[in-house]
Amino acid sequence: MYNNYYYRESMLHPKIIAYVRGDINGDRIPDGVYLTGVKTADSPFIQNITLVIQDGRTGRFTNIQLIQNSGYNPTLFLGDFTGNAVNDILIGINSGGSGGIMYYYIYSFINNIPRLLFNVDVYNEEYQYTVTYKDNYKVEVVSEKNNKKYIIDISNRGSDYLNEIYNQDGKLKSPISGFVNPLSGLYPVDFDANGVYELLAYQKIAGRYNADSLGYVLNTLKWENNMFVLDNQNVAIWGSSYLNKI
Numbered sequence: 522m523y524n525n526y527y528y529r530e531s532m533l534h535p536k537i538i539a540y541v542r543g544d545i546n547g548d549r550i551p552d553g554v555y556l557t558g559v560k561t562a563d564s565p566f567i568q569n570i571t572l573v574i575q576d577g578r579t580g581r582f583t584n585i586q587l588i589q590n591s592g593y594n595p596t597l598f599l600g601d602f603t604g605n606a607v608n609d610i611l612i613g614i615n616s617g618g619s620g621g622i623m624y625y626y627i628y629s630f631i632n633n634i635p636r637l638l639f640n641v642d643v644y645n646e647e648y649q650y651t652v653t654y655k656d657n658y659k660v661e662v663v664s665e666k667n668n669k670k671y672i673i674d675i676s677n678r679g680s681d682y683l684n685e686i687y688n689q690d691g692k693l694k695s696p697i698s699g700f701v702n703p704l705s706g707l708y709p710v711d712f713d714a715n716g717v718y719e720l721l722a723y724q725k726i727a728g729r730y731n732a733d734s735l736g737y738v739l740n741t742l743k744w745e746n747n748m749f750v751l752d753n754q755n756v757a758i759w760g761s762s763y764l765n766k767i
Contacts (some may be wrong), residue, residue, distance in 0.1 A: 638706075701738055702731070
């Protein structure tokens, strides 16, 4: 009885989850930018997360429904991603899954017209990879988007791990494929120090299972030709203990 009443009341009265202030429509008057949502009883899980914008000049509100609108710890960031000297809106939502997967969206609001600049689902579909274990304690990561190949040396992973996968001569016992997770981090970074933010995207490289982490694919995206394009790509790997013997 109580839970049903709480749910109905929450749906009628969503709460403010995050708030920032800045000019996002280009009239040089600060606007109010909110994320609202329905809080779950006795849980940090939030549903029906909605982007709400209040025009600083007129006081009018605009509600924008997000594609993925449930999760944890929603965040807002204002910054210029397109180079027009007006703030855009970066939204981040933690999915709560074991893979650390995040939902991200970037909106512009020039002239009070919402426009979706970045959609996490489109990104995940566009950036695909293959992860293949090779002989001699190597893992090959291929980025299909830009046809780049990376080799990860896993010879320092420990004998128990390696003996499950390789024979004594370094040959694979059987074919093994890993995978790259969907987007788990999207960070605004002004690499050029010119006031326009690029995006640094993190995707975890996993081996035989999700907890078998091999490193991260790091993609730098920049706004070009009316879209975010791949500007730079690196693979980051884990280090191992090193003893400097004299």
